[in-house]
Amino acid sequence: MNSAFTATTQARTLDVPGASLYYEVRGAGPVVVLVGAPMDADSFAQAAELLSADHTVVTTDPRGIHRSPVDDRDQDSTPEMRGDDLARILTHLDAGPAVVFGSSGGAVSALALVQAHPELVHTVVAHEPPLDELLDDREELRVKTDEIIDAHLAGDVVGAWRKFLVLANIDLPEPVFQQMFAGERDAQTEADEHFQHAHMLRPTTRWCPDVAVLKSVPTRVVVGLGEASAGQLCDRTSRALAAELGIEPTMFPGGHIGFAEDPASFATRLRAVLREG
Incomplete structure (x- = not known):
């Protein structure tokens, strides 16, 4: 059991068109949603626990990932679908x-949510959305993304992750890479990674915000x-989005998954960003 899964955490499911969504609710107070894609609720557990001291924090597994099964695993998971789920x-x-704080593909989901249902979100933090x-x-990015997908679906998992990190301009020490991607993988990880590559990566990176x-919107x-x-790469895409919106990027501690690397610093910074609004 995750150490951040406390007695105050409520694990729930909600049936939606084509899927059953797993989500968790912690704490009390103003509502904050923390969402990723393909990252699941566990990725945000420690940050959620810290924020739950003064917020109601909602985390979820996106459709097709971990505890959120879909009816048709051959159907793509689009940002619009994931925004509708939220x-x-x-x-x-x-x-x-x-x-709503969305990171990576979850940031794209969050933007799709705001476009369709702005009345449900008073503040959206789109953290490093991969808007290629x-x-x-x-x-060129489309071609290289297709190469990543093709490699993974052909069974070259290690090669696919190497291509992904090169495209993302993320440099991992070889021992760290081996530990993260070259070891034995359990059935759930294999299933999630297959769904990510077959049905999430392309529709997410090719989505265009309005x-x-x-x-x-308000x-x-x-x-x-x-x-x-x-x-x-997500530094470039984030700055491009900010420029399109006529705003400056808001800096957060850490890197692409700073919320997991240093949850305490992340929670402190998010509280400060929300106070600024």
């Missing part, structure tokens, strides 16, 4: 308007960026 959770909890289509080299809508839009992410 809207259904918030509506079910009668929890809007809420703060905003970049001038988008065609900048006009994001600028017109929702406060924050583009989050890790202080340690300089030069990485």
Whole structure:
């Protein structure tokens, strides 16, 4: 059992079109949703526990990942679908308007949520969204993303992850890479990684935000960026989104997964960002 899964954590499920969503609720107070893709609720557990001291914190496994099974595992998981899932959770909890912090693919899900249901979100923090289509080299990025997907689906898991890290401009020491990606993988990890590569990566990285809508909604839009992410692909995409919106990126501690690397610093920074709003 995760050490951050305390007696105050409520684990629940919600049936939605095509899936059964697993989500967790902690604490009491203003609602904050922490969401990733493909990262599941466990990735945010420690940060959620810290924030639950003064917030109601909602975390979830995105459809098709871990404890959120889908009816059709051959169907893509699009940002619009995942945004609708978040809207259904918030509506079910009668929890809007809420703060939604989305990271990586979860940031894309959160932006899709705001475009469709701005009334449910008073502040969205899109932390390092991989919006490749905003970049001038988008065609090259599409080709390289397809190569990653093809390698993984052909069974070259290690090769696919090497290609992914090169494309993302993330440099891992070889022992760390071996530990993370080259060891034996359990059945759930294999299933999640297959779903990610077969049905999440392409629709997420090829999604285009409607900048006009994001600028017109009453929702406060924050583009989050890790202080340690300089030069990485998601540094470029985050800065491109911020430029389109006419705002400056808001810096967070750590890198692409700073919320997991240093949950205490992340929680402190998110509280400060919310106070600024």
